[in-house]
Amino acid sequence: MRILIANDDGYLAPGLSALVRACQGLGSIDVIAPEQNASGTSNALTLTRPLSVFEARGDHVKGFRVVNGTPSDCVHVALTGLLDYRPDLVLSGINNGANMGDDTLYSGTVAAAMEGYLFGIPAIAFSQAEKGWGELDAAAAAARAVIEQVLAQAPLGGAPWLLNVNIPNRADAATLPRRVTRLGRRHASEPVIRQTSPRGEAIYWIGPAGDAREGGEGTDFHAVADGCVSITPLQVDLTDHAAAAGWAARLAGRGA
Numbered sequence: 001m002r003i004l005i006a007n008d009d010g011y012l013a014p015g016l017s018a019l020v021r022a023c024q025g026l027g028s029i030d031v032i033a034p035e036q037n038a039s040g041t042s043n044a045l046t047l048t049r050p051l052s053v054f055e056a057r058g059d060h061v062k063g064f065r066v067v068n069g070t071p072s073d074c075v076h077v078a079l080t081g082l083l084d085y086r087p088d089l090v091l092s093g094i095n096n097g098a099n100m101g102d103d104t105l106y107s108g109t110v111a112a113a114m115e116g117y118l119f120g121i122p123a124i125a126f127s128q129a130e131k132g133w134g135e136l137d138a139a140a141a142a143a144r145a146v147i148e149q150v151l152a153q154a155p156l157g158g159a160p161w162l163l164n165v166n167i168p169n170r171a172d173a174a175t176l177p178r179r180v181t182r183l184g185r186r187h188a189s190e191p192v193i194r195q196t197s198p199r200g201e202a203i204y205w206i207g208p209a210g211d212a213r214e215g216g217e218g219t220d221f222h223a224v225a226d227g228c229v230s231i232t233p234l235q236v237d238l239t240d241h242a243a244a245a246g247w248a249a250r251l252a253g254r255g256a
Helices: 014-022 071-082 108-118 136-153 220-225 241-251
Strands: 002-006 028-034 053-055 065-067 089-095 123-128 162-167 178-180 193-196 202-205 212-214 229-233
Touching: 002 014, 002 071, 014 028, 014 089, 014 123, 014 136, 028 071, 065 071, 071 108, 089 108, 089 136, 108 123, 108 162, 123 136, 136 162, 136 229, 162 220, 220 229
Parallel strands: 002 028, 002 089, 028 065, 089 123, 123 162, 178 229
Antiparallel strands: 053 065, 162 229, 193 202
């Protein structure tokens, strides 16, 4: 098996190295990750400048290749020219903090996996529920267990799939129950944080994510809060199919 691993916290992030270690023995591994933290960049591709790729330096990142772009850039460049083969599996993470509910629309971690999925390759995004890398080795063991279980039940070579996995920061993460979930919803983000620059100009920091608005049974929020590993199958189609007929009736005869 040939595995491509990326992330959004940057190539020096502990979560990336932990995921790479956890995947040893599953097959050949290529790591292509962003030069800097690219959290919140969603599916952005860099189209206004060329991208550079270089080999990482340091024992713990030996063999990693680094792209001065977004997580999606990393996977896109890998699949369209940098690699001389097509990976069997794309992995992303382990992210420093949860990617649940609406987070998935902004997440660079999910986007890196999604880029592989868009190219027809099965992909999994991994995140820890809380920031700070607490119990990271346990999370990596949980990621390995999820990969093995998924591949045993959904062998490679068929239709691609995209999974979003959130792992509680617990020492027993690898043995926690695993639940297949749906995405919950959050409240709107907290207000921006206004500051003044050294030049006296107003500057703004995006506020923290809001609390869970829909976190009932069956959601990723509920599963993680209940001490389970959440596994959410994702799709790319954002079409509101249920509303399409209604909109067609409203707009009938008005153009087109």
